[in-house]
Amino acid sequence: MWRFVVITLACAGCTNPDDILAVHGSVASVDPVEGQVVRVLRYLYPLEYQFVPNACSLATPLKEVRADAEGNYSFELFRVETRNAICFRVDAHFPSGSVAWSEFGSYAPETQLPVLLDWRAALGLDGGVLQFDPPVPWPDDLPPVRIGAVTHVGIQLAHQEQLLTIDGGVAWQAEDRFPLLDGGSEYLGYQLEREPLVLDAIRLEDFEGKLRLNAYLFDPDEETPLFSSGTFATRMTAGDQLALHGTLVPVSRGLACPEVATPCPLTDGELAEVDAGMINEVSFKLTTPEILSAVVLRDAWVADDVVHVVLTQSDGGLGGEFEATVRKPDPSAFPSGVSYVRISDGGYAAFRPNYMVIPLDAGTSTSRVTLQFPSGLARIKEVSLFGP
């Protein structure tokens, strides 16, 4: 009680609902930006206590402002508008089709947001490897970022590619920022790995859609002119999108998966989400034995980091046994899609979609493929088996 006494009396007026909170920012584009609409969105915490993960993605529009000829914009919030608000988001939808947004959840008298950039990525595929122009030049080095040292590193840049089918499903997703783990699973921070974002034939399969490229930018040291304040990240989606149409049909198309459902929703080529009920094993029996080269999992929510693949020959012998480790991207850059699912011990675990390619090099003909999830599989959209 005494703490409340002191805080209430000593901090008189600290949270006056009529406080004016000024927010400033700017937009930038190769095109003129005068009049560019910037939306202010807010997500309110419900009156009752309720945990809402990734709440800012649920923000609804609160007001709109327009940028001046220099691209600057500003708006004011009353402190009362921040009450119960988990976060605010400002976004700009540019005529080019690109979208940039930034989010903030702490409310100072003056807030300077980073530039919302009209990102022209010049997308292209070269041998299945995505080619694009990053929103800012690649940093010279990308040291691992350990927890507690975030404020002492330079610009952080991460990308995410998404192949969206015509009906909106995500056929493939990949990122270039991963957790930094200490041997086992202890989370030390994250590291940026500028691995090529690959979208080859087996990842493309026979889906038709558009390639969307997202970026995450953060500069805590305010060392670049792009950011006037390093306290907020900005996220953006490139305006140009690449139309793609795959032609490779997996050998698993139409196979049964009795452990899940009949007919099998995992091999139908439809990117519909399937509740797998935390099963530990799914098997597919090939109509004719095949030499397999890869197993692809799309949007698989696994309870731990390990997936086992067991190949069985037609005579029942073991054709091969493989173990793949799920490499989950760091969720802080692209938090969308993270969700919480009740797991077997009664608790909840944070899941996010995984898109995996598990290479198989058994060299022998396989008539049955068994996927094992030691701690359970929560959800999955599609499983694809590819021949040589």
Added chain:
Amino acid sequence: MSGLRAWAVGATLVGTLAFAQDAGLSPDGVIPPALMQSSPSSWPGDAGTGGDVELLLTVDATGVVTDVQVNSSPGEAFTNSASSAARGLLFAPATLDGGAVSVMLTYRYHFEAPRDVDAGSAHLTGMVMTKGRREVVTLAQVSIADGGVTPVQTDKDGRFTLEVPTGPMQVEVIASGHTKRVFKENLAAGQRLDVFYRLEPTYVRPYETVIRGQSDRAELSRVTLSGAELHEAAGTGGQPLRVVMLLPGVVTPASGLSYPVVRGSLPAATGYFLDGVRMPQLYHLMAANSVVHADFIDRIDFYPANAPTRYGRISGGVVAAEVAKPRDDRLHATIAVDLLQSNALVELPIQSTGTNITLAGSVNYAGWLLGALAAADVFRGVRPVFESYDYQARIEQKIGRGNIRLLAFGSSDYAGVRDHNDEEGGVSILGTSRFHRIDLRAQYPIGPGVLEAGSWVGWETMGMSLGVSGKDNTFKLDRFLWTGRISYRVELGEHVQLKAGFDFERQVSDVENTAGIGSEDVLKQPRVMGVFTGSFVEAAFFSKQWTWVVGVRVDTWHLPPDFTLVSADPRVDVRFKPIDALTLRASAGLAHQAPMLLLSLPVSDTAALRSGLQEVAQFSLGAVGTLPGLGLEISGDGFYNHIFQARERSIIQFVTGGSTLDDRLSGNRWGRAYGLELMVRLPQQSRLFGWLSYTLMRSERLRRFALFTPDFTVAEDTTAMLPFAFDQTHTLNLTLGYVLPKGFRLSASVHFNSGRPESGEFSSRTSRLAENPETGVQGWAEVPLNQVDRLPAYARLDLRASKTITFSNFSAELYLDILNTLGIPEVYGYRYSTNVNFFTGEPTPAKEAFSVPIVLPTLGVKVVY
């Protein structure tokens, strides 16, 4: 010596003293006249057996008896004799506020028929002194109880010689201001006995302080309290300065917090002075003892508005304490010890050089006690910290007709709560406040008036440390001040007084801050410097019925290098006395002050000066009168303060530089305070004393605020005149004291106030239950400023009991004083929360009153030597 004589001796009757010049004023605060020359009456001869003649004398300002009226007499012969003799009496005149005044008093001649003195007589010689004070009593009447002997009076050394009959006898000693006492003696024929008699004073004041509404007779809104009213008012701990909290027009933000809010202003609008030297605070930790020793203070002038022009740059009230004049008769000392602190005062005159040295101070040891309790884990891992001390020192030297006085005083507070678990989420909050002053002042008669010049330097430190999870965030402010002043006052005859003066003040402030940037880094704010000057002239005119005081003060406010503001404060006070028992009074004036924070922070005024000055017009109209017979003094004053420019901000606005919708009002940010102050007072004329003060008040500010819905969507912003953060509609104080026999005293005070707005400015912000339209679940939602509730009303009972024991050379007072005896908690706000059932997840809104029963007990003893 002749054997037969007939004499009568006069004796003053204290307690029926009244002003001859101003019967409408209370005699309290008046120093009664002292008999300097007696005038014995002769036995009228064959007039009977004798008796008492009671006279009503008018003694003028020179001490001469100018009028004699007879109240009672045993016969005309005695009346004529007594009346004739009384005109020969000569008094040291009564004084009020240091000036001689004319008074009326009753005086009694006692006539005894002459009788023979036994030829075998004896001689009784001796000295009469005041018990407990070691002061001789002059003009005491010494006689034999059964008469027959010519009474004698003690001389200037308190000595007497009385020719008495032999055998057992009762020697009766009567003296003004003392209790009559009878001593048993038995003398043989021819014996000469030297005795030493001590008389009990009719009152024993361990303190000798007077609090008054104003020191200048021409000024209005006078509230005069003195003696027991000051030191025996329950709940004040015997601290005269805390009695200010019980006066009309004064409210406090929280019970027990001695932080006066005067006439709807804000705390920082009231200035505190000690002998003209401004103090940043009156009390340790805003709630404990005064930062100045009670005996160091001679009187306290309280001006709720329109203070004299020598007080400038203040837009609210003024509490001005004057240090006691040095006593040069002997060494004086007091020491007081109570449960939480001790204080002492020593006054040392050096008569050979005309020097007087006074030292005083106090130290609080509550922290040691709390530490011991914390060590026993009474506070469950939390250790309250409470350390404070203060000191005062004065050296005064007479130089010719003038004098020079060096005054140094200061105070230090360090308090808060330290959480031993602060590295695991606990919160430690510690604050410090420290100031020092050194003032050199000289007074010297020049021409027809008195010139006074002085200069003081001061240092102040204020800091706050907030430790959260092992990390300290500190804010520290240091300020250095240097001032100078000069004034000249001249009396032009009886009717005109003129004053003029000039003062300046230079401030340099430094702020260091580590909040939010890591405890190893220190953010130093730019140094803030300000230079202020004030020039004033004041003219007063006095007549039998009218008093006019007109003055103006011009201030300059300069921030180097090139920012300057100029303000002019005209003031006028008028008093009219249509009859002796009634005085009408009115005042008007304009006051300016630098911008203020709701809770005072020293540097804020200078730092925010560029936003302009607070400008307040102050008006009051009232009357004070006495009810003959009952002895009650009744006063009533209405006031209206119009705040043309309200420069009042919250601390957080100042610290963060943030703004609110109010700032959009710009030059239209104004306000007003108006109300009625009533006081009914029974001065201590008998065993009972007390007063009732009541204030009906409204303090408002024009506010601009947002109108929003329970889902925190702002529909619009609007303006309205709304109650101020410290607005309290009703404030009532009833104080009663009773003097019991044998030195016992009891007093009780009842305080009541209605609640402040729950506006979030010095409380929580009103929230109401709202329903989530999607889920139907209820939760708390704040309301717009014009819909806030008021905090609950509050009442408390304070009690005080004391016992004075008079010893031969000193006296001791034992006292127990308890503020909030019943431990009634005051609600400062509410905590609006939602409790979630751990198992079902069901949310339950809860509204919990935040209240702490602040009880301030003081048990101690004070010894006066």
